[in-house]
Amino acid sequence: MTPEQILSNPPRVLCQAQRDSYFETGCLMLESFIPIDVIDHLNEVTKTFIEKSRTLAESNDEIDIGPGHTPENPVVRRLKYPDKSHQAYWDFTTGIIADVAADLLGPDIYFHHSKLNFKWGGGTDEVKWHQDLPFYPHTNANVLAIGTYLADVTIDDGPLAVIPGSHKTQIHEQFDDNGIWTGSMRDEDVALYDTDTTIYMPAPKGSITIHHSRAVHSTKPTTTTGNGRPLLINSYAAADAFPYTTPKNTYSPHGRTIVRGEPAKWAHMDGSPCPIPPDWSEGYTSIYAQQSDENSRPTPRDPGIRPNL
């Protein structure tokens, strides 16, 4: 659907100015949108996973742990599939933020994936400039991510940062010159944008950020040793945006659940080519690991299925 077609459907929760602003800039922030008791409940649940991580010596299918993790000082970098890990997260995914997604994607939408990202300071937790679509290409770009701040996020805590209007330009490869996946844009591609226009989104807990799957975005490293900056991300897609079946490791069983409206009978193709991510079928850790030098096994381009000669 074009923005005009999406806007022709009456909104569930957003006003016209908010929808217009999203289509214009590729991002939106709704301050203190989620009631605090809902956030507090999610934080209680989150604590149980931090506790659970104390017994881990390495990341597993549920929890990604970062450098320096110890039982005494757990460093949980990501809860990989919160929607599958606890019903409270899934209830949240299918609640009011799904209405927000429907106001921006059209009445028929499905859930794509969720993750809960943390930043604990120490300068290792930068997320460099990237677009989301090269991680999970779809037949059209009506795909977005909603981030929910589970704690207050100041400018020093690594808030979401988006280059406005970047979603209207082009999709960039996130491989280096040797064909190795980096999960971030090359410097020469970042230089195509005016980073001085970046919209930073510090906000109180309970605020949500929304960014388009083609929007160029990043988060700076935290310079505080504060609250871990828990950012609960839920990604949704228009029902007619079909994911390419790239060799991705498993998503949650909730993936592609229709959360508003009806399934699509036809795929919509938006006509712009899309780079394909590498073969992650043997495992994926997190964007932090992919963007740092932690990759013990470089992930080159997907070699494709070869004929069995």
Ligand SMILES: O=C(O)CCC(=O)C(=O)O
């Ligand atoms: O958690 C963060 O700091 C940013 C995450 C992000 O940009 C992403 O997952 O696409």
